[in-house]
Amino acid sequence: MDRKETAKLMENVMTELSEKEGFLGIEDDEKRKRIVLSAQEILTTTDKIIKSYIRVSTEHGIMRIPAYRVQHNNISGFYKGGIRFSEFVSEEEVENLAILMTLKNALHRLPFGGAKGGVHVDPRKYSEKELNLISKKYVQRFARDLGPNHDIPAPDLGTNEQVIDWMVGEFKTIHPGQAYLGSFTGKSVENGGARGRREATGKGTFLSYIWLLSQWYDEHVSGNGINRTKQWETISNLKQQADNSDPIRVAVQGFGNVGSVAALEAYQCSEIAHRVVAVSDRYTTLYNEKGLDVRALAAYTIGGKDLPKNSEELAAAGVEASVLPVDAVLTCETDVLILAAIENQIHERNMKQVNARVLVEGANAPISTEADDYFEAAGTVVIPDILANAGGVIVSYLEWKQSRITELYSEDDILAEMGTQMKETLKSVYERYFSSVGHTLRFTCFTLALERLTSLLYKHGKLY
Numbered sequence: 133m134d135r136k137e138t139a140k141l142m143e144n145v146m147t148e149l150s151e152k153e154g155f156l157g158i159e160d161d162e163k164r165k166r167i168v169l170s171a172q173e174i175l176t177t178t179d180k181i182i183k184s185y186i187r188v189s190t191e192h193g194i195m196r197i198p199a200y201r202v203q204h205n206n207i208s209g210f211y212k213g214g215i216r217f218s219e220f221v222s223e224e225e226v227e228n229l230a231i232l233m234t235l236k237n238a239l240h241r242l243p244f245g246g247a248k249g250g251v252h253v254d255p256r257k258y259s260e261k262e263l264n265l266i267s268k269k270y271v272q273r274f275a276r277d278l279g280p281n282h283d284i285p286a287p288d289l290g291t292n293e294q295v296i297d298w299m300v301g302e303f304k305t306i307h308p309g310q311a312y313l314g315s316f317t318g319k320s321v322e323n324g325g326a327r328g329r330r331e332a333t334g335k336g337t338f339l340s341y342i343w344l345l346s347q348w349y350d351e352h353v354s355g356n357g358i359n360r361t362k363q364w365e366t367i368s369n370l371k372q373q374a375d376n377s378d379p380i381r382v383a384v385q386g387f388g389n390v391g392s393v394a395a396l397e398a399y400q401c402s403e404i405a406h407r408v409v410a411v412s413d414r415y416t417t418l419y420n421e422k423g424l425d426v427r428a429l430a431a432y433t434i435g436g437k438d439l440p441k442n443s444e445e446l447a448a449a450g451v452e453a454s455v456l457p458v459d460a461v462l463t464c465e466t467d468v469l470i471l472a473a474i475e476n477q478i479h480e481r482n483m484k485q486v487n488a489r490v491l492v493e494g495a496n497a498p499i500s501t502e503a504d505d506y507f508e509a510a511g512t513v514v515i516p517d518i519l520a521n522a523g524g525v526i527v528s529y530l531e532w533k534q535s536r537i538t539e540l541y542s543e544d545d546i547l548a549e550m551g552t553q554m555k556e557t558l559k560s561v562y563e564r565y566f567s568s569v570g571h572t573l574r575f576t577c578f579t580l581a582l583e584r585l586t587s588l589l590y591k592h593g594k595l596y
Contacts, residue, residue: 206245214288215249280314314535317528326531327543334393336523337494362511383410391472412461
């Protein structure tokens with residue numbers, strides 16, 4: 133789902149809101165349409181796009197690396213969003229991700245707006261010293277636009293707590309005597325980070341699916357008020373499969389911080405039996421219809437190692453599996469597919485080959501709008517990114533909050549609060565989606581987020 137698709141979906145939602153009788157308490161149709169159009173113009177226009185170049189001396193010579201910070205909108209709070217190091221980073225990608233952060237934070241009612249950062253670099257090709265320099269120079273370039281009361285970055289694809297610790301150190305050097313612990317989230321615990329932050333996105337991703345299949349389904353098992361008959365049948369069939377002692381098959385694309393944790397959550401799930409049949413990284417897919425030893429794979433990949441790629445590496449990991457092409461994870465025989473890699477993975481060219489009945493977006497924007505519509509018509513349940521992968525930003529909020537009260541929360545407290553907040557959002561989204569007809573689950577999420585953002589803009593006197 134690229135920048136244009138995101139903007140188009142937002143426009144479609146805003147058109148419906150403009151025609152929603154009584155929205156914003158405005159009964160006059162023409163006035164309401166004018167007010168909502170004003171909100172649409174604001175929310176589809178990014179506040180600020182900052183581009184710079186990071187010059188770093190490496191063993192290959194002086195490198196001039198493009199870097200970005202995009203601040204989309206802050207009507208609901210300070211700008212908030214990760215910084216990614218990736219060879220695929222572009223201005224359009226970073227802007228799209230910043231918009232999705234605005235929507236995600238609004239959907240989960242967090243006191244943040246949306247931002248995103250990126251550096252066009254493959255971190256695997258740089259030494260630790262070079263990555264340290266890149267991290268510090270990023271802060272130097274964007275220091276005036278960052279801070280605990282303005283724009284608060286976090287880790288993302290290709291970055292981790294070590295990178296964030298380096299950035300915090302540089303921010304502290306540039307701003308001596310100023311508060312700095314809340315300037316970044318995703319720090320190491322020793323540096324004021326939140327316990328459980330690394331696992332939060334993966335745990336939240338799995339929670340968005342398992343809560344639907346267990347608690348939410350059990351509360352609505354009668355089917356009263358359910359209008360999504362195809363999707364309801366999909367969930368009912370999966371629940372029946374599990375009740376018949378036939379474990380639900382799970383495939384996970386991506387085995388980094390998000391994918392590996394989500395895979396472990398499925399592997400260890402005590403509520404409903406699951407069998408993880410496939411996992412992948414950027415080089416390979418591992419498949420075993422009887423189930424993979426996810427614990428052994430997680431142990432093997434500690435420290436950023438790739439998944440085993442041949443029989444010798446599989447033996448070293450103590451894992452039995454077939455080694456398949458990297459894209460095989462998307463089309464293998466599975467019931468649930470968790471997408472935890474990068475954008476634009478399922479689209480019109482491969483959507484009909486996907487066998488999973490439930491798709492969960494642990495990554496940002498991995499499914500195109502056309503594919504989303506196709507799955508909706510087919511009865512496949514697609515749990516979108518702004519709903520599923522919010523565990524990380526919820527815990528980031530708790531980390532930012534703990535930096536202000538100088539009190540460390542326990543990991544149990546952090547994960548319990550994340551679960552509570554996510555379940556509140558999941559309940560409101562699933563209630564509206566399954567009781568309505570016509571639109572995708574993503575459309576429902578965008579609607580709830582844009583209702584809140586438009587209401588805030590209106591109450592702040594920004595719309596005329």
